[in-house]
């Protein structure tokens with residue numbers, strides 16, 4: 006087997022631009038050599054890479070951009086068909102739109118078809134790593150993991166756990182859940198791109214017994230992640246205070262069961278208090294920002310700058326189905342707008358970082374994903390806007406490649422993604438080939 010060279014405009018981050026480093030690298034006549042095992046062998050000027058690998062196969066993408074695969078750190082599989090459902094705020098939307106949609110996943114054949122389409126949709130949007138809330142039903146989760154493994158996408162997922170405050174068919178006690186979870190953890194152990202995440206939906210859905218189970222699963226399976234929601238709306242926070250009156254704050258509900266660690270990802274964190282942020286920084290957990298979801302449900306404006314000042318790792322997620330798009334790339338444009346409303350102006354480097362290297366660091370995957378450093382998995386997508394007359398004309402008026410990247414971050418979307426590669430192999434293509 007030979008190496009493969011992909012040629013085009015290559016763009017990625019070598020470090021953290023929020024730390025003041027100038028780490029954006031754009032090579033306009035660039036190339037990426039990928040070894041037969043699917044890992045990056047070399048990145049550089051096209052001619053130099055071709056000289057270094059004279060026997061390789063060349064895939065010439067012309068002027069299209071090659072960008073590291075996007076990392077979607079928060080979305081819900083059983084809400085695949087629940088996007089754009091009406092709801093007056095989080096709790097009303099959950100009851101009237103989401104729970105009925107999630108109940109459909111009890112039907113295994115329905116869930117299997119949805120799993121295939123869900124994974125395909127992520128890949129066509131350039132997402133090569135996704136952290137996903139699974140279904141409440143074992144067979145649906147099995148279908149999700151199997152579809153992910155077939156496609157090659159990197160999936161972190163787990164069974165969504167609830168034992169109160171939802172329709173009975175979506176509830177399971179700690180005792181009823183444990184066997185299914187252990188089986189799914191066992192499945193992930195044998196698949197290098199699948200990871201299990203213990204997934205209590207949020208504090209209001211979980212009794213102390215269920216949260217206790219989550220803590221014990223993390224202790225017995227330390228390779229697992231934990232994902233849940235926090236501080237999304239004021240109404241929710243007030244309800245959590247009533248449900249757990251003995252806890253200092255929302256974070257402390259999870260923390261008191263041992264759920265806050267460096268492998269914990271907390272979605273939203275809009276109304277997080279100073280003491281909670283201190284504790285987040287101390288435990289080195291991660292927060293995931295989901296801008297279209299926060300706007301759609303009227304939840305609020307995510308205080309990115311306050312999190313970053315504390316050194317809290319931040320990723321970006323679509324939060325399908327409260328989010329209204331599957332494209333993390335488009336979420337970056339919304340991230341920009343939400344921060345503009347708070348006098349925090351993000352540049353192209355910082356935006357790209359959040360969904361690539363920053364997302365990888367947030368999920369502890371920086372040795373495998375996030376940029377084109379040699380040795381990492383060759384996960385990337387090809388952004389080709391030439392057929393879009395307006396976008397091509399707009400970009401031709403940019404002064405340099407950094408300006409072009411900024412415009413692409415605001416104007417491009419999944420329709421401009423020609424193909425997506427995972428571990429060196431094409432996993433999705435606009436032409437369906």
Ligand SMILES: [Zn+2]
Pocket residue numbers: 079080081234272324
């Ligand atoms: Zn969510």
